[in-house]
Amino acid sequence: MKLLPALSGAVLAMSLLASPASAAADLPKTHGFYEEVTYLMDKGVVSGYPDGSVQPDKIVTRAEAAIMIGKLKGFDGTQRVSGFTDVTKGMKASGYIAAAKEAGFISGYGDGTFDPYAPITRGDMAIILSRVFVAPFFGASEYTDVSTNMRAHDAIYQVSGASIATGYANGTFKPLAATTRGQFSAFLARGLEPKFQNDTHMAGSYLKDKTKTYSFGDGKTITGVHVYTDDTEKLGEPIGFMWSVNHKPGSEGYYMELESRSEFYKAYPYSEAYLDLVYPVKAGTKFNVDSPFTAPSVITGVNVTVETPYKTFTNAVEVHVPKTSEFHISGYKYYMVPGYGQVKTIKDDGTDIDVLMDVQ
Structure with missing residues (x-):
């Protein structure tokens, strides 16, 4: 078991419109962030330049990041005093910088400056987005270049947990690297839209598709419908995007799937x-062996065939949790499938506990 931080965040709302991104000659459909940039241009969060370009590979400055956040939040961008000594009232971004500062999304340095023309790093980006979006979980990934004494440490793991940002194949996050307009657009789009969050899933991921609805039951009757949604003010706190489960009328449950290259939580x-x-x-791999909070588990099979009312899977992983006096009065098995997560749970006597019934 891992304890998770309880952090609140802001609710997103926007209604601005802009020229379609298809007009930008430097944003071909083959660009890695074409859909994200197009999505944000249609929302009025990203705008092009006078020459009709979008420049998706241009490095984003701290001032430009404030403008994009301000447009996303619908802030008044009227130029005004910002509260930073190096951001004058006459600067184009002064109004958005002031508004973002007042909202608690951005902060400057100890000497009262903001350094508006400096590139925004991935670490600073994570700090800002962890404040803009609701991110109550630490991601399961362990980045080799993110130390615990780093200012952006918590924020990086929060945006990872929220499927807003992810690291690289070599296990790094590159917190000091500059962020491009395309990358920043991808981060913002993921904070708003589940289909873009799917892009953070690694190859062969066991995470469910966040755009689909999964129905579970006892094999005959549906007892829980799992939908990935932003239930903003549930549980007395903003919880952001999460899997919501309607077990029965008047009763709801919430959870998040977290995955790294070594673990699935x-x-x-x-x-x-x-x-x-x-x-x-x-x-034969055992895990949760030393946990005081859950029973030990062992992988008892791979590429196992398992039948569910939805379909028959031939690539399931079988995990056995034995009967223990501390946790369970009976043993059980569950089955995990790439792209679907847990699809079936049964008692050792063969009684179905929770089975995937349908996916829409």
């Missing part, structure tokens, strides 16, 4: 996270 808002699978997947 299921986490609960302002509570704990429990380990469901370890990578690489290999029969």
